[in-house]
Amino acid sequence: xxxxAGDGSAVNDGVRDPNETRKLGIYGRGYDGILQxxxxxLRFERDQEIYGYGNDADQVFKxxxxxxxxxxxxxxxxxxxxxxRATGEVFGLELxxxxxxxxxxxxxxxxxxxxxxxxxxxxANNEQLRLQLSSAALSSLARAQEHSLSxxxxxAAERVAMFLIECLEYSNSTTDIQLAMPRRDIADYxxxxxxxxxxxxxxxxxDSLIELVGTRRVRLRDTAGLRAxxx
Amino acid sequence: xxxxAGDGSAVNDGVRDPNETRKLGIYGRGYDGILQxxxxxLRFERDQEIYGYGNDADQVFKxxxxxxxxxxxxxxxxxxxxxxRATGEVFGLELxxxxxxxxxxxxxxxxxxxxxxxxxxxxANNEQLRLQLSSAALSSLARAQEHSLSxxxxxAAERVAMFLIECLEYSNSTTDIQLAMPRRDIADYxxxxxxxxxxxxxxxxxDSLIELVGTRRVRLRDTAGLRAxxx
DNA sequence: CGAAGCGTTGACGCGGATCAAAGGCAGTGG
DNA sequence: CCACTGCCTTTGATCCGCGTCAACGCTTCG
Numbered sequence: 001x002x003x004x005a006g007d008g009s010a011v012n013d014g015v016r017d018p019n020e021t022r023k024l025g026i027y028g029r030g031y032d033g034i035l036q037x038x039x040x041x042l043r044f045e046r047d048q049e050i051y052g053y054g055n056d057a058d059q060v061f062k063x064x065x066x067x068x069x070x071x072x073x074x075x076x077x078x079x080x081x082x083x084x085r086a087t088g089e090v091f092g093l094e095l096x097x098x099x100x101x102x103x104x105x106x107x108x109x110x111x112x113x114x115x116x117x118x119x120x121x122x123x124a125n126n127e128q129l130r131l132q133l134s135s136a137a138l139s140s141l142a143r144a145q146e147h148s149l150s151x152x153x154x155x156a157a158e159r160v161a162m163f164l165i166e167c168l169e170y171s172n173s174t175t176d177i178q179l180a181m182p183r184r185d186i187a188d189y190x191x192x193x194x195x196x197x198x199x200x201x202x203x204x205x206x207d208s209l210i211e212l213v214g215t216r217r218v219r220l221r222d223t224a225g226l227r228a229x230x231x
Numbered sequence: 232x233x234x235x236a237g238d239g240s241a242v243n244d245g246v247r248d249p250n251e252t253r254k255l256g257i258y259g260r261g262y263d264g265i266l267q268x269x270x271x272x273l274r275f276e277r278d279q280e281i282y283g284y285g286n287d288a289d290q291v292f293k294x295x296x297x298x299x300x301x302x303x304x305x306x307x308x309x310x311x312x313x314x315x316r317a318t319g320e321v322f323g324l325e326l327x328x329x330x331x332x333x334x335x336x337x338x339x340x341x342x343x344x345x346x347x348x349x350x351x352x353x354x355a356n357n358e359q360l361r362l363q364l365s366s367a368a369l370s371s372l373a374r375a376q377e378h379s380l381s382x383x384x385x386x387a388a389e390r391v392a393m394f395l396i397e398c399l400e401y402s403n404s405t406t407d408i409q410l411a412m413p414r415r416d417i418a419d420y421x422x423x424x425x426x427x428x429x430x431x432x433x434x435x436x437x438d439s440l441i442e443l444v445g446t447r448r449v450r451l452r453d454t455a456g457l458r459a460x461x462x
Numbered sequence: 463c464g465a466a467g468c469g470t471t472g473a474c475g476c477g478g479a480t481c482a483a484a485g486g487c488a489g490t491g492g
Numbered sequence: 493c494c495a496c497t498g499c500c501t502t503t504g505a506t507c508c509g510c511g512t513c514a515a516c517g518c519t520t521c522g
Contacts, residue, residue: 058429094369094373134365151382
């Protein structure tokens with residue numbers, strides 16, 4: 001049995017099959033780099049914690065399947081979702097010794113865990129891996145900065161429109177998106193309430209910008225119109 | 232004459248003395264790393280642009296004196312300040328070929344410009360420099376994530392209290408802070424309006440949490456009380 | 463059939479934006 | 493030394509977008 005995060009306090013063991021390993025490049029969505037680093041595949045159920053705020057940051061992760069959210073709570077329970085990570089994306093990179101965010105499965109998912117020390121040791125002599133790690137850090141940075149712009153200056157409709165387009169880019173369809181997460185997660189990502197997200201979806205549907213196909217499926221009927229809302 | 236950013240369109244030349252150079256480690260506030268990299272010192276006046284959104288990202292910068300802001304505009308003029316950078320801090324690190332933010336002097340300041348290609352070449356064989364660069368990227372990331380939490384989930388008083396404590400950490404005093412930037416910049420950093428920032432300052436003063444000494448100087452009278460507002 | 467979650471919709475209130483005006487304060491010129 | 497000018501900041505009045513609270517619908521599961 002292997003504990004995923006440092007202190008094990010509120011952390012479930014995500015391992016289903018400890019013998020299962022993956023050799024995978026560590027960079028980008030769906031891109032397998034030239035260097036193959038061995039990590040351990042772990043499976044998590046919806047809402048299961050991968051690591052907690054303040055835990056010992058001794059692992060770096062890559063999503064193999066499903067979607068992960070990174071997030072933080074304020075004392076009174078308010079929550080901000082920092083980012084959703086889809087297949088191929090790296091998370092858990094830290095400067096200091098402990099995680100500054102928590103991470104959990106947004107839906108049932110599989111992630112590959114790499115030992116941080118191993119990566120650091122390997123990176124010392126491997127330019128390819130260094131490039132992959134710094135790319136992961138810098139693309140996370142750019143996304144966090146874009147996210148700040150949305151949270152600080154965009155209104156509800158603009159944020160939701162952006163979110164839908166973001167989802168579309170992760171989708172394999174050009175019109176349909178499958179939402180991996182419930183309304184509450186979307187709301188906490190966008191700095192809104194569940195009700196406002198729901199109302200905005202309804203408005204968009206009424207204006208024929210989208211079509212709601214069940215609660216977890218959205219068909220974009222006017223992608224250009226959605227983009228125009230926030231660009 | 233040397234152009235600071237790629238296309239030179241809206242970019243002023245910040246060089247006052249092209250012969251002036253600096254040998255400085257590239258990491259952290261006031262910390263000079265072991266590796267000494269040679270950069271060019273440039274001086275900028277308040278509000279002068281250092282680089283613009285979309286410009287060719289061929290340089291990395293470090294603040295030598297004063298304060299720099301990185302920011303972005305929406306089409307209609309709304310602005311979000313991503314971050315203020317004080318002495319010793321690095322900015323302008325990018326994954327892609329162009330800057331995803333703009334940067335300008337928040338007050339008269341001096342920055343050191345390093346050629347990106349030179350840094351990348353040097354970093355290939357220098358672990359010390361690599362550490363400094365990745366530290367800069369990862370600490371920027373942590374700050375951007377913390378910023379998202381504030382913008383998404385904290386109210387005006389909490390944001391302003393946090394900003395004041397942040398400023399205190401950059402100050403050499405334990406009670407007094409000198410604001411390098413006008414209210415508008417603070418507001419755009421905190422995702423608020425100038426008026427709300429001003430009113431919140433006044434409330435804090437009325438509640439004896441702070442004392443306003445002129446418009447650019449604040450004395451913190453109850454640091455613990457301010458911290459309690461947002462932790 | 464009942465219970466529990468999640469999502470939607472409506473009514474209402476509040477925090478912060480907007481609009482407007484007046485108050486410092488530094489720089490300039492007489 | 494003072495008056496003038498323009499910018500930044502403060503303060504007040506009003507407005508509105510989104511949060512809060514509440515009820516209801518839909519789906520799943522026992």
